Amino acid sequence: MFSRIVQTSSRQGEIVEVVLRNGWDYMRRLLTGGKVDEPKLPPPAVLRNILVELGPVYVKLGQLLSTRPDLLPAEYIDTLSALQAEVPPVDWLEVEIVIRQQLHQSLEETFASVNYRPVAAGSIAQTHRATLKDGRDVALKVQRPGLEIVIEQDIALIRLIARLVSQTDFGQYYDIVSIAEEFTQALRAELDFTQEAHNTDLLRRNLQASRWIEPNRLTVPEINWDLTTEKLLVMEWLDGVPLLAANFANPAFDGNADREREEISTLLLKAFFQQICLDGFFHADPHPGNLFYLRDGRIALFDCGMVGRLDPRTQQILLELILSIVNLDAKRCTQLVLQLAPPAHPVNRIKLETEFDQLLRRYYSLNISQVNFSKLVYEVLQIARSNKIRIPGNLGLCAKAIANLEGIARTLDPNFNIPNKIRPMMTEVFQRQIVGEAPLAALLRTVLDVKNLSLQSPRQVEMLLDRVTSETLQWNLSVRELEPVRRALDTSANRLSFSVVVGSLIIGAAIISANTQSSQVYWVSDVLFAAASFLGLWLIWGIIRSGQLK
Known part of the structure; x- marks a missing residue:
């Protein structure tokens, strides 16, 4: 196995060398074809070093794994959350080739000027920063040259390792092959900048239509679709500094920086609460490098390469789960976790509820401002993981987004507290779910339904009573999973009957053989023995083929 992986390509040989050099014993045994037990990760610091040495693709893998508290313990999540690629910029001459290949016109005809030194x-x-011929400043996000080849080689190895790990109980339970495919799809999606452009446009439209956010406070850059391609993303240049490095001198707050920080923290919470609980489409990587404070006092959100999506059912359950966590309700939390991720195997519900209760009791005596909400959410997901409940991957992205958001908000405003801020918004969301966006229309629709029901009910009751009195009422019951049980019982009964027949033939042949001296009758016992042997072998072969020998 080891030689096959190494011979596949020089890149994969390099990857194997890095893994072995850093002392990951489990992976060494796996790659060399040795006997392996359940997968064992190296210590968090060692795993981080391996991923950094392997380069950008594996750094991205580590960043994605940091969003999966359902797969990794808390110490790994903390270590991988701060993982960033230390990648030197590519020389301008190589970048220029990529840009020219993506443009319909020449570089000189498209841009008035381009800054050869990258800004990130x-x-x-x-x-890179550039200026169009019409004078508008834009940002050019250019894919690193030659990246596709390296990524495809890395993806091939990741899939191979996933297939090897899938042979273990751990790999089968967590469906490692599917997780590897999920990662490769996410990685390829990030290579297509048109997908990121669509995500950016959708996020911008959703935030502009918000009832909670003023359009002049939070912005997302506009996309220049005429110049954007799979490897080149051209968008509006927004002039500012990283949010946590800002001086906060917005005239609207009369120089009160503390008040402005508090307003910004609340603004970000509202924006992400809307994305997760209302839109079902959210920016999954709001780390400090993706949030900027602009010169005009607005907040800008960049880099929509990693996003999450939630269906309406998951949104509803997640909203109630957040409320149960805020209210420290262990029983309701247990019910909602099981609804959110129905377990593939039986779960000890009492044990799960007890663990949630023990977790939430630790917060009963704390002041609400002392609660680290993102840590509490992670701990809830970790308990689900320890009880073999497979949480949907997008829920991990939510937890990661909340953790990043809370970290930024607490840095800006040490008194910031998510539960206190989130309750009024949750109340409004529940009200909207009850009465809808148009209360009058909902009321009229309900009245019409009641009217139709009142008109139809007498006739339906009359039909029911008529069938009861005439003894023509029939009940059609359909029990789920009953058919497989019936087939299994039929098979067992048939085999038992077959066995009785074979036994009877053997006993009859033995009786004839023992009690007859005539050679004219003796052949009957031979025929019976032959028939019993044939039928017995046939029965055994059928049992072996069915796989139910044990």
Whole structure:
């Protein structure tokens, strides 16, 4: 196995060398074809070093794993959450080739000027500032040259390792092959900048239509679709500084920086609460580097390469789960977790509720301002993980977004508290779910339904009574999973009957053989023995083929 992986490509040989050099014993045994037990991760610091040495793709893998508290313990989540690729910028001459290949016109005909020095460099792309011919300033996000080849080689190895791990109980339970496919799809989606552009546009429209956020306070850059391609993203240039490095001198707050920080923290909470609980589409990576404080006092949100989506059912359950956590309600929390992720195997509900109760009791005596809400959410997901409940991946993205948001908000405003801020918004959301967006229309629709029901009910009751009195009422019951049980009972009964027949033939042949001296009758016992042997072998072969020998 080891030689097959190494011979696949020089890149994969390099990956194996890094893994072995850092002393990951489990992976060494796995790759060399040795006997392996359940998967064992190296210590968090060692795993971080391996991912950094392996380069941008594996750094991105670590960042995605940091959003899966259902897979990894808390210490790994903390270590991987701060993982960033230390990637030097690509030389301008190489970047220029990529830009020219993506443009319909020449570089000189498209831009009045381009800053050759990048303003940011990441694992997937680097960003340059430029000015269009019409005078508008734009940001050019350019994919790193040659990245596709490296990524495809890395994806091939990740899939191979996932198939190997899938042979263990751990790999089968967590469906490691599907998780690997999920990662490869997310990675390929980040390589397509048109997808990021669509995400940016959708987020911008959702925030502009918000009832909680003033349009002049939070913004997302506009996309220049005429110039955007799969490897080149051209968007509005927004001039500002990273949010946590800002001086906060917005004239609207009369120089009161503390008040402005508090307002910004609340603004960000409202924005992400709307994205997660109302829109079902949210920015999944709001770390400090993606939030900027603009010169005009607005807050800008960048980099929509990693986003999450929630269906309406998950949104509803998640909203109630957040409320149960805020209210420290262990019983309701247990019910909602089981609704959110129906377990593939039986779960000890009493044990799960007890663990949630023990967790939430630790917060009963704390002042609400002392509660680290994101840590509490992570701990809830960790308990679900320890009880073998497979939480949907997008819920991990939610937890990661909340953790990043709370970290930024507490840095800006040490007194910031999510539960206190979130209750009024949750009340409004529940009210909207009850009465809808148009209360009058909902009321009229309900009245019409009641009218139709009142007109139809007498006739339906009359039909029911008529069938009862005439003894023509029939009940059609359909019990789920009953058919497989019936087939299994039929099979067992048939095999038992077959066995009785075979036994009877053997006993009859033995009786004839023992009690007859005539050779004219003796052949009957031979025929019976032959028939019993044939039928017995046939029965055994059928049992072996069915896989139910044990």
